[in-house]
Structure formats: C-alpha cells, structure tokens
Amino acid sequence: MATIKDVAALAGVSLGTASRVLSGSSQTSPDSRARVTAAAEQLKYIANGPARSLRRSRTEVLGLLVSDIRNPFFSELAHAAEREAQRRGYTVLLANADEDAAQEAAYLRTFASQRIDGLLIAPQGSDLTRLQAVRDSGLPLVFVDRSVDGIDVPTISTDNADGVRRALTWLHGRGHREVAFVGGPPGISTGSERRAAFLQIRDELGLSADPRLLAHGDFRAESGVEAMRAVLASGARPTAVLSADGLMTLGVAHALREEPARSLGAIEIVSFDDLDWFSLVSPPISAVRNDATAIGRLGVGALVDIIEGRPAASRRVETSFVDRSGEAAGSAGSAGSAASSDAAASDDPAASDDPAGAGA
Amino acid sequence: MATIKDVAALAGVSLGTASRVLSGSSQTSPDSRARVTAAAEQLKYIANGPARSLRRSRTEVLGLLVSDIRNPFFSELAHAAEREAQRRGYTVLLANADEDAAQEAAYLRTFASQRIDGLLIAPQGSDLTRLQAVRDSGLPLVFVDRSVDGIDVPTISTDNADGVRRALTWLHGRGHREVAFVGGPPGISTGSERRAAFLQIRDELGLSADPRLLAHGDFRAESGVEAMRAVLASGARPTAVLSADGLMTLGVAHALREEPARSLGAIEIVSFDDLDWFSLVSPPISAVRNDATAIGRLGVGALVDIIEGRPAASRRVETSFVDRSGEAAGSAGSAGSAASSDAAASDDPAASDDPAGAGA
DNA sequence: GGCAGTCATGGAAACGTTTCCACGGAGGAC
DNA sequence: GTCCTCCGTGGAAACGTTTCCATGACTGCC
Numbered sequence: 001m002a003t004i005k006d007v008a009a010l011a012g013v014s015l016g017t018a019s020r021v022l023s024g025s026s027q028t029s030p031d032s033r034a035r036v037t038a039a040a041e042q043l044k045y046i047a048n049g050p051a052r053s054l055r056r057s058r059t060e061v062l063g064l065l066v067s068d069i070r071n072p073f074f075s076e077l078a079h080a081a082e083r084e085a086q087r088r089g090y091t092v093l094l095a096n097a098d099e100d101a102a103q104e105a106a107y108l109r110t111f112a113s114q115r116i117d118g119l120l121i122a123p124q125g126s127d128l129t130r131l132q133a134v135r136d137s138g139l140p141l142v143f144v145d146r147s148v149d150g151i152d153v154p155t156i157s158t159d160n161a162d163g164v165r166r167a168l169t170w171l172h173g174r175g176h177r178e179v180a181f182v183g184g185p186p187g188i189s190t191g192s193e194r195r196a197a198f199l200q201i202r203d204e205l206g207l208s209a210d211p212r213l214l215a216h217g218d219f220r221a222e223s224g225v226e227a228m229r230a231v232l233a234s235g236a237r238p239t240a241v242l243s244a245d246g247l248m249t250l251g252v253a254h255a256l257r258e259e260p261a262r263s264l265g266a267i268e269i270v271s272f273d274d275l276d277w278f279s280l281v282s283p284p285i286s287a288v289r290n291d292a293t294a295i296g297r298l299g300v301g302a303l304v305d306i307i308e309g310r311p312a313a314s315r316r317v318e319t320s321f322v323d324r325s326g327e328a329a330g331s332a333g334s335a336g337s338a339a340s341s342d343a344a345a346s347d348d349p350a351a352s353d354d355p356a357g358a359g360a
Numbered sequence: 361m362a363t364i365k366d367v368a369a370l371a372g373v374s375l376g377t378a379s380r381v382l383s384g385s386s387q388t389s390p391d392s393r394a395r396v397t398a399a400a401e402q403l404k405y406i407a408n409g410p411a412r413s414l415r416r417s418r419t420e421v422l423g424l425l426v427s428d429i430r431n432p433f434f435s436e437l438a439h440a441a442e443r444e445a446q447r448r449g450y451t452v453l454l455a456n457a458d459e460d461a462a463q464e465a466a467y468l469r470t471f472a473s474q475r476i477d478g479l480l481i482a483p484q485g486s487d488l489t490r491l492q493a494v495r496d497s498g499l500p501l502v503f504v505d506r507s508v509d510g511i512d513v514p515t516i517s518t519d520n521a522d523g524v525r526r527a528l529t530w531l532h533g534r535g536h537r538e539v540a541f542v543g544g545p546p547g548i549s550t551g552s553e554r555r556a557a558f559l560q561i562r563d564e565l566g567l568s569a570d571p572r573l574l575a576h577g578d579f580r581a582e583s584g585v586e587a588m589r590a591v592l593a594s595g596a597r598p599t600a601v602l603s604a605d606g607l608m609t610l611g612v613a614h615a616l617r618e619e620p621a622r623s624l625g626a627i628e629i630v631s632f633d634d635l636d637w638f639s640l641v642s643p644p645i646s647a648v649r650n651d652a653t654a655i656g657r658l659g660v661g662a663l664v665d666i667i668e669g670r671p672a673a674s675r676r677v678e679t680s681f682v683d684r685s686g687e688a689a690g691s692a693g694s695a696g697s698a699a700s701s702d703a704a705a706s707d708d709p710a711a712s713d714d715p716a717g718a719g720a
Numbered sequence: 721g722g723c724a725g726t727c728a729t730g731g732a733a734a735c736g737t738t739t740c741c742a743c744g745g746a747g748g749a750c
Numbered sequence: 751g752t753c754c755t756c757c758g759t760g761g762a763a764a765c766g767t768t769t770c771c772a773t774g775a776c777t778g779c780c
Contacts, residue, residue, distance in 0.1 A: 001497075003736060014760045019738060026739090029758060049473045050419065051736035053410035054765050061474075069442075075435045082429075082456055091470050094454040096442055110451050113409045114421075137361075221636065253640050276581065277637045280613050363766060374730045379768060386769090389728060411766035414735050 002043035011039035022047065053115065062090045062303060063111040065104065065121040067146075069096040071219065071247050073273050073292045074122065077144065080296030081120060088304050090117070099218060101127045108134060118303045123148050125188045140306040144299040147189045147314075154306070155314045156299045160190060160272075163288040163319035164197035164242070167270045170286065170321060171240050172205045176268065179207050180238035182227045182252055183216040184245055191216065194244045194272060212236035217248050224251020232259055238267055246273030246290075253281065274322050284324035291317050362403035371399035382407065413475065422450045422663060423471040425464065425481040427506075429456040431579065431607050433633050433652045434482070437504065440656030441480060448664050450477070459578060461487045468494060478663045483508050485548045500666040504659040507549045507674075514666070515674045516659045520550060520632075523648040523679035524557035524602070527630045530646065530681060531600050532565045536628065539567050540598035542587040542612055543576040544605055551576065554604045554632060572596035577608050584611020592619055598627055606633030606650075613641065634682050644684035651677050 008018035013032050020026045021036040022045075028036075039045075053059040062085050066074040082092045093116060097104040101124045108130060111119060118140035123131060125148050132151060135141050143155040171179055181198045184191030195216070202209065212234035217223025224243060228251065231238065241256075243249040249271035256267055271278065274287035294317045302312035368378035373392050380386045381396040382405075388396075399405075413419040422445050426434040442452045453476060457464040461484045468490060471479060478500035483491060485508050492511055495501050503515040531539055541558045544551030555576070562569065572594035577583025584603060588611065591598065601616075603609040609631035616627055631638065634647035654677045662672035 005736075015737090016739080016761070017759060020759090023738075027758065032758080046469070046472045048414070048736050049475055050410040050413035051765090052738075054408070054414050054735090054767085055737045055739085057765070059410065069429075069439050070432070070435050072430070072432075075430050078454075079429050079456060079458075086466070091453070091455075091474070093451070094438075095451075096439060098439075106446070109406065112406045114451070115409055250636055250640075253637075257640060275637075276610055277613075277635075277641070280610075280617060281637070281640045282642045364768095365766075375767090376731070376769080377729060380729090383768075387727065392728080408766050411735090412768075414737085414765090415767045415769085417735070 001048075002045045003048070004045070006043055007036060007039045007045050010043060011035040057115070059115050059117055060090050061093050061114065061116045062300065063093050063095065063107075063114075063116040063119040063121075065095045065097055065107055065111070065119065067097050067099050067122045067124065068219065068247075069094070071245075072275055073145075073246055073290060076292035077122075077296040077299075080293040081144075081300045082296075084297045084300040085304075088300065090300075090304065097122075097124060099124065099220065105130055112137070112139070118142070118307045120144055120299050120303055122146050140303055142299050142303040142306070142312070144295050145190060149189075154302050154312045156295050156302060157189070157314075157316060158290050158295065159316040159318055160193040161197040161201075162316075163272055163290065164194055165201050166319060166321040167242050167272065167288050168198070168201045168205060168207070170323065171242070171268070171270060172207065174240075174268070174325065176240040177207055178210070178213065178236070178238045178240070180213040180228075180231045180236065180241040180267075181215070182224060182231070182241060182243045182248055183214070184219050184248070185216065188219075191219075191244065198242065210236055213238055217245075217251070219245045219247060221247045221251040221254075224248030225255045226251070228252045228255035240268040240270065242270050242272070244272045246271060246275045249273065249275070249285065249287075253285070278322075279324055279327055284327045286324045287322050289320045289322055291319070361408075362405045363408070364405070366403055367396060367399045367405050370403060371395040417475070419475050419477055420450050421453050421474065421476045422660065423453050423455065423467075423474075423476040423479040423481075425455045425457055425467055425471070425479065427457050427459050427482045427484065428579065428607075429454070431605075432635055433505075433606055433650060436652035437482075437656040437659075440653040441504075441660045442656075444657045444660040445664075448660065450660075450664065457482075457484060459484065459580065465490055472497070472499070478502070478667045480504055480659050480663055482506050500663055502659050502663040502666070502672070504655050505550060509549075514662050514672045516655050516662060517674075517676060518550070518650050518655065519676040519678055520553040521557040521561075522676075523632055523650065523681075524554055525561050526679060526681040527602050527632065527648050528558070528561045528565060528567070530683065531602070531628070531630060532567065534600075534628070534685065536600040537567055538570070538573065538596070538598045538600070540573040540588075540591045540596065540601040540627075541575070542584055542591070542601060542603045542608055543574070544579050544608070545576065548579075551579075551604065558602065570596050573598055576604075577611070579605045579607060581607045581611040581614075584608030585615045586611070588612045588615035600628040600630065602630050602632070604632045606631060606635045609633065609635070609645065609647075613645070638682075639684055639687055644687045646684045647682050649680045649682055651679070 004018050005015055008015045011018060013036060017032050018036050021028050021033050022040060064078060064081055066078060068074055078094055085092045095107040104124050105127060120142050122145045123143060128150055131148060135153060141153050143153050145157055147155040147157060183195040186192050213231060213236050215227035215230050217227040241252060243252045252269060269285045271285055271287040272290060274289045278285040278287055298315055305312040364378050365375055368375045371378060373396060377392050378396050381388050381393050382400060424438060424441055426438060428434055438454055445452045455467040464484050465487060480502050482505045483503060488510055491508060495513060501513050503513050505517055507515040507517060543555040546552050573591060573596050575587035575590050577587040601612060603612045609629060612629060629645045631645055631647040632650060634649045638645040638647055658675055665672040
C-alpha cells in the first residue's frame with residue numbers, strides 16, 4: 001500500500017507539502033498541487049485512516065447504537081442516519097444492542113476504543129451510570145427515539161402523546177369504548193410516555209378504565225403475542241387494541257388470529273408505527289406514522305452540530321395518522337389508488353435541511 | 361483521556377511492560393500484572409484504537425456492505441453477521457449501498473481508508489473492475505447472497521435453484537399451470553439464477569411458457585408493484601405468481617389488491633423470502649425460507665478464516681418451504697398453534713459452528 | 721560455586737499522518 | 751536600493767501504541 005511518503009517522493013516534493021496538498025488545509029502552489037495529485041492518482045494512494053485519526057484525534061466516524069436492527073423502525077432510522085452522515089462527511093458505525101443492556105455496554109466500550117467522534121443512541125434506559133460516564137467523558141451524545149430520566153442529553157424523539165391522541169381519538173370516533181393497550185417496557189421512555197398518554201387520553205375521552213385492558217411487552221413480536229393473549233385471557237372484552245410498537249403489532253395480530261372466538265376483524269387494531277403490509281391484512285390496520293427517517297436525519301444533524309461546536313436542541317417529531325378504515329383488503333373498489341402509494345417507500349435524497357414535521 | 365503512559369507511570373513500570381500486560385501478548389510477572397491492571401482500572405484506561413491499528417496494521421473491524429438495509433433479508437443477515445463477528449472478536453462496520461453502484465463505490469473507498477481487516481459484500485454486480493481492484497489489493501473478501509461472474513471470491517449464497525424448485529413443485533401440486541414470475545434484476549446473480557431456475561423447472565413441470573408471464577423488478581417494493589401490473593396488463597391470465605424477493609412480494613400483493621377484477625385470493629402468491637406477516641394476509645402467503653441468518657453467520661466465519669490464514673470455501677445454504685395453504689387468516693381453527701410460532705423470531709445465541717442447512 | 725539458559729523488564733524504534741517552526745525568496749512600498 | 755511582509759516549502763516533532771533488542775537477575779544443573 002502506497003504511503004504519503006511514496007507520493008511525495010514521486011512528486012518530488014517534501015512529505016509535508018504532499019500532506020498539505022492532499023488534505024487541502026494550507027496554501028500550496030499550483031505546481032505542487034498538480035504534481036502531488038498526479039502522483040497520488042498514479043500510486044492509487046488512499047490515506048491511512050488510523051494514522052490520520054491518531055494524529056488529528058478525530059475519526060470522522062459516528063456510532064449508531066440501535067435497540068433492534070430488525071425492527072423496521074430502526075432499520076429505517078439507521079438508513080436515514082447513514083445517508084445524512086455521509087452527506088456531512090461522516091461514516092456510521094452501526095451496532096445493535098438487541099434490547100439488551102449488557103450488549104449495549106459492550107458496544108459502548110468498543111465505540112470508546114474506536115474513538116468515534118460522536119454517538120447516536122437509542123438507550124436501553126436501565127444503565128444510567130454507564131450513560132452518565134459516557135456523557136462525562138465528553139463524547140458528543142444524542143439520544144434518538146428514547147430519552148432517559150436523570151440525564152440531560154439532546155434527544156430527537158417522536159411526539160408520543162400526540163400520536164396516542166390521534167389513535168385514541170380516531171378509535172373513539174369509530175365508536176370504540178373498550179380499548180386495550182399493549183405497551184412497551186415501562187423502563188424505556190417510549191414505553192412509559194405512550195402508556196401515560198394512553199391513560200390520560202383514555203380518561204379524557206371517557207373510554208373504559210378496566211385495568212385488565214392494559215398489558216405490556218418489550219417491543220418484540222413475541223411479546224406482543226403474549227401481551228394480547230394475557231388481555232384476552234383476563235376476561236376483558238376489548239373491541240379495539242392500540243399497540244405501542246410495530247413489531248408488537250405483528251404479535252398482536254398473530255394473537256388475535258389464533259383466538260377461535262374472535263376473528264381478526266372482530267377486534268380493531270391500531271398501531272403506533274406504520275408498517276408497509278398493514279393495508280394488506282383484512283381488515284387493514286390503521287396506524288400512527290412514526291417518522292423514523294426524520295428522527296435519524298435530525299439526530300445526525302444534532303450530533304454533528306455538537307461535534308462541530310454549534311448548539312443543538314432536543315426536538316419532537318410530529319406524527320400523523322394513516323386511516324385505512326375505508327380500504328378493504330382483497331376486494332375491489334376505490335381503495336386501489338390509495339393502496340398503491342403504500343408500497344412506494346419514498347426516499348427523497350434532496351430534502352434534508354428541515355424535514356417533515358419537527359416542532360420544539 | 362488516559363494513555364498507556366499514564367498507566368505505566370501510576371503502576372511504576374515501563375511503558376513496554378504496561379503494554380505487554382494490557383495486550384496479554386508476552387510473559388509478565390504476577391506483580392506487574394496486578395499493578396498495571398489496577399492502575400488501568402483506576403484511570404479508566406481504554407486503549408486508543410487508531411494508535412493500536414496504526415502500529416499493528418490490523419483494525420479488527422470487518423466491513424459489511426449490504427444492498428438495502430431496509431430489506432428484511434439484509435437486516436436479518438446484518439444482525440447475524442454482527443453477532444458472529446462479535447463472538448470472534450471483530451466489530452462490524454455496516455454500510456448500505458441502496459442498490460446503487462455509485463454508493464457502493466463510495467463505501468468501498470471509505471472502507472479502504474479505514475483499513476478494515478476484511479469485507480463482506482452483497483455486490484451490485486455491475487462494477488466488475490472495482491471489485492477486481494479490491495480483490496487485487498489483497499483485502500480479504502467474501503460475497504454474501506450474491507456472486508459476480510468473472511471474479512473468483514468465496515461466496516455464501518442461497519441454493520436458489522433448490523428454492524425455486526420447491527416453490528414451483530408446490531404450485532404445480534396445487535394445480536397451477538399458469539404461473540407468473542416476478543424476478544430480480546438480470547445483472548445480479550440472485551436475479552438471474554432464480555430466473556434461470558424458474559424457466560428450467562417450469563418446463564420440466566410442463567407449466568405454461570407464455571412469455572407474458574415473466575417480469576422483473578429491482579428487489580424493491582415499488583418494482584414489485586410495477587412488474588405485477590405489467591403482467592396483468594399483458595393479457596396473460598396467471599393463477600399464481602412466484603415473486604423472487606420478499607420486498608417485491610409486498611409490491612406484488614399491493615398490485616393484486618388494487619386490481620378490481622381479481623381479489624387478493626384469486627391469484628396465489630408464493631414468495632422467495634419468508635416475511636413474518638405472510639400468515640396474516642388472506643389467504644396466507646406460502647414462501648421459500650431464505651436463511652439470512654445462516655448466510656450472515658457463515659459469511660463472517662469464512663471471512664475470519666481468510667483473515668486468519670485458514671482456507672475458506674463457497675457454500676450454498678439450503679432453503680426450506682413454508683406451506684401455509686392449510687391456514688386461513690382471520691378465521692378460527694387449527695391454524696392457531698401453527699401461526700403462533702411464526703411471530704417468534706427465534707434467535708439461538710449458542711448454535712454457531714455449523715448452522716442449519718449448508719451443503720457444498 | 722560457576723556457568724548457561726530463561727525470563728521479565730526498560731528503552732527505543734516504528735507505524736503514517738498532520739502540523740508547528742523556521743527559512744528563503746519574491747514582491748511591494750518607501 | 752533596502753526593508754518589510756507574505757507565502758510556500760522542508761524538516762522535524764508529535765499522536766499512542768506494539769514490538770524488537772539488549773540487559774540484568776534468577777534458576778537450575780553440573
């Protein structure tokens with residue numbers, strides 16, 4: 001592998017000059033510029049990243065620690081984050097905590113060793129001390145999707161209360177009064193916020209306060225199955241269910257489907273997180289759209305701001321509601337054109353500075 | 361940030377000794393060991409990765425360049441690869457080519473600069489020269505999921521012909537004779553292999569050879585919509601369709617749903633790639649199970665073998681077929697227990713040495 | 721008891737960059 | 751014509767490790 005020394009020698013300049021040309025930092029003469037560039041080209045020179053990082057004590061790498069890469073919400077978030085990072089000259093090192101605090105700790109250590117420039121994390125929440133340590137170490141830090149009580153870090157998250165309100169209002173409008181809730185883990189902010197919002201708005205709207213309607217899982221599909229089964233076994237008689245996460249919605253749907261007494265249509269499902277197959281099941285599942293792309297993009301933006309010395313603030317990303325009550329899976333009709341737009345995962349490379357809906 | 365120099369000073373040993381203790385390479389006395397370990401602990405010493413990489417010219421980082429992280433097949437593959445890499449002491453740098461050769465090239469450059477120890481890639485196929493250059497640079501390289509003609513690199517891929525055979529045999533057994541095929545891009549090996557297998561097995565089984573039954577997309581959902589629409593518009597009258605990829609199956613289902621004349625049930629869908637919601641639609645979608653976990657795991661295994669000087673061979677991973685014809689979504693019955701296992705994404709941390717089905 | 725061999729250690733070189741410092745030359749102002 | 755300034759350059763130090771080499775002490779054997 002060619003080094004900058006080889007390039008300098010071939011170009012007939014000193015090593016320092018070669019470096020100045022290649023990193024473009026300082027003034028260089030047009031002549032040296034041309035010679036060095038040509039030499040680098042000829043030798044297929046690619047700068048040694050570790051050496052550069054060592055000297056500059058910057059790596060131009062961002063860490064992204066998500067909770068579960070197989071959760072479509074996070075894979076979309078990761079995709080957006082990576083794209084935005086690349087646009088800003090950074091590379092993303094992606095790691096997957098698998099909803100496990102120990103794994104999270106292991107990756108935190110790896111990241112520290114790699115000397116990444118900043119960390120985007122969807123924290124597990126359970127390990128406050130370790131996160132404190134990370135923050136105190138001075139590593140630029142931004143939370144995405146989730147926050148953690150007792151630690152003040154810029155956070156890009158969904159407006160959970162707003163999303164729950166949209167869902168419950170819609171259900172209420174459709175006549176539902178017995179609405180079950182399958183929430184997330186209480187130790188994670190998205191879990192507790194959505195649950196708190198559910199309780200409050202449920203009461204505002206005068207929905208049933210039967211405690212047997214409440215259950216929670218861990219944001220994985222299997223836990224959705226179990227939570228829904230528990231509700232059904234409790235003796236409660238929900239006519240609808242709000243699931244607090246896309247993967248859990250998958251589980252909820254499975255659980256309802258296996259229940260002999262109630263067909264998949266008998267209990268209406270609404271999901272926090274919109275998945276691309278919701279319009280294909282019968283009846284279609286309406287959902288709160290949770291904008292993972294905006295969160296990923298804004299998260300990287302905030303992180304880079306911090307790294308480069310600009311201030312960064314927490315933001316809440318707005319939700320929207322996708323009402324699929326008018327569609328009917330497997331049948332004809334006007335639903336057609338509406339449905340088609342579902343499949344197109346739009347991905348505009350341009351829009352980036354100020355994304356869809358983002359409030360204070 | 362504490363350096364090894366600080367640790368050595370605090371422990372009262374030389375820098376060399378401290379390094380020997382911390383990297384555990386050479387013999388050290390129990391006394392130094394204890395003192396250095398204690399000092400490192402006290403100073404919260406974390407080795408500087410770039411410095412270590414510079415000196416050892418190894419980074420212990422693997423690159424994983426997938427085609428589309430939002431495709432569940434690849435997020436599962438990435439998850440498995442990351443897990444296996446961690447087990448073997450490596451970190452994975454994940455990048456997303458977005459099914460785009462230019463993006464792929466950009467990441468290849470980034471990886472080269474980072475001096476990763478090895479690269480796992482699902483190649484776009486179009487850019488033979490660049491891949492040749494990578495291979496010739498001596499970087500350990502393994503292809504996953506896809507191979508590229510004209511370049512000899514160990515490849516871990518699905519037994520595509522086997523999978524297509526399972527699907528077509530099953531369809532044939534159910535009486536279908538007019539089977540449409542929505543394939544992938546001809547320039548990508550999974551696209552061409554599955555198509556070639558379709559044509560051959562179609563003829564073996566005596567299925568209709570109507571060319572209007574053939575279409576192809578680019579492994580993204582929207583292209584599945586378009587391909588299916590094209591088949592329907594051609595005048596062909598398929599009774600079933602085989603989709604060559606999970607995301608395209610999503611598109612195919614959307615396209616069938618929007619077609620007024622044929623309800624979602626009228627044309628039976630079979631998918632190459634099994635997604636977790638297939639049993640929820642009506643009728644459920646049967647599928648060839650494409651074992652992304654095994655591919656990710658074996659890919660990392662092969663790559664690490666190469667890196668560490670052991671030989672590595674290409675492998676084909678077996679498929680299996682998930683027959684959901686007995687299940688009926690949204691209704692009661694014996695389908696219940698079968699369905700429940702669908703939602704549980706099993707993930708055994710132990711099994712790793714020789715995974716599920718892998719032949720020569 | 722002396723000598724060879726082993727073993728832990730300290731010191732220093734090396735990895736490939738970036739950046740500081742000093743220097744020389746060109747150009748402008750007087 | 752001289753002095754000052756500015757600009758481009760070469761040389762060298764520094765980043766934090768690992769590893770080579772030499773040295774000194776200790777063990778064990780004859």
